[in-house]
Amino acid sequence: NAGVTQTPKFQVLKTGQSMTLQCAQDMNHNSMYWYRQDPGMGLRLIYYSASEGTTDKGEVPNGYNVSRLNKREFSLRLESAAPSQTSVYFCASSVGTLSYEQYFGPGTRLTVT
Amino acid sequence: GNSVTQMEGPVTLSEEAFLTINCTYTATGYPSLFWYVQYPGEGLQLLLKATKADDKGSNKGFEATYRKETTSFHLEKGSVQVSDSAVYFCALLIQGAQKLVFGQGTRLTINP
Numbered sequence: 001n002a003g004v005t006q007t008p009k010f011q012v013l014k015t016g017q018s019m020t021l022q023c024a025q026d027m028n029h030n031s032m033y034w035y036r037q038d039p040g041m042g043l044r045l046i047y048y049s050a051s052e053g054t055t056d057k058g059e060v061p062n063g064y065n066v067s068r069l070n071k072r073e074f075s076l077r078l079e080s081a082a083p084s085q086t087s088v089y090f091c092a093s094s095v096g097t098l099s100y101e102q103y104f105g106p107g108t109r110l111t112v113t
Numbered sequence: 114g115n116s117v118t119q120m121e122g123p124v125t126l127s128e129e130a131f132l133t134i135n136c137t138y139t140a141t142g143y144p145s146l147f148w149y150v151q152y153p154g155e156g157l158q159l160l161l162k163a164t165k166a167d168d169k170g171s172n173k174g175f176e177a178t179y180r181k182e183t184t185s186f187h188l189e190k191g192s193v194q195v196s197d198s199a200v201y202f203c204a205l206l207i208q209g210a211q212k213l214v215f216g217q218g219t220r221l222t223i224n225p
Binding site for chain 2: 107
């Protein structure tokens with residue numbers, strides 16, 4: 001099993017460009033999450049999907065959109081990238097939202113210039 | 114609100130030293146508490162957990178005890194190894210809530 005996979009691993013964007021970060025899990029988990037990780041701030045939840053067909057805002061949703069394409073895939077879109085979105089982005093999944101054990105992907109390092 | 118505060122890093126120790134990383138929390142309900150670890154270049158992994166007061170979580174030589182009276186969940190290890198070098202995150206989950214709340218992380222470096 002691959003677990004949680006993310007693409008791409010690295011990306012550099014210019015201000016105003018758009019891109020989609022892809023995430024897939026092969027553990028048949030119901031819930032999926034997108035976090036950003038910034039120095040000294042830990043992980044902050046951007047959006048999550050409790051189950052297929054539902055998405056909800058987390059702590060820092062502004063400037064992002066998400067799509068739960070099916071049970072396996074959960075994508076994060078930046079419509080117009082800004083330097084403040086320079087960060088490391090992690091996707092995670094869990095059996096359900098009340099499950100404390102989240103399984104994380106390896107991350108995408110995004111730089112916006 | 115719910116929040117987690119960890120000791121400031123980075124923490125640098127010599128191999129075989131004793132480790133403590135402090136974690137305190139604020140919660141409106143009855144949280145479960147966790148330590149996650151992030152090795153260089155990887156995502157986070159669950160290290161240990163405690164779901165009620167006075168529970169002790171343990172894994173890979175690490176331990177943490179859920180202290181409701183001091184709202185703390187400090188991570189300890191008696192003898193650290195170079196391979197323990199990583200970033201450690203304390204986190205909580207409120208019963209009935211739908212997401213984990215993470216602390217800011219503590220970077221640990223162990224020198225041989």
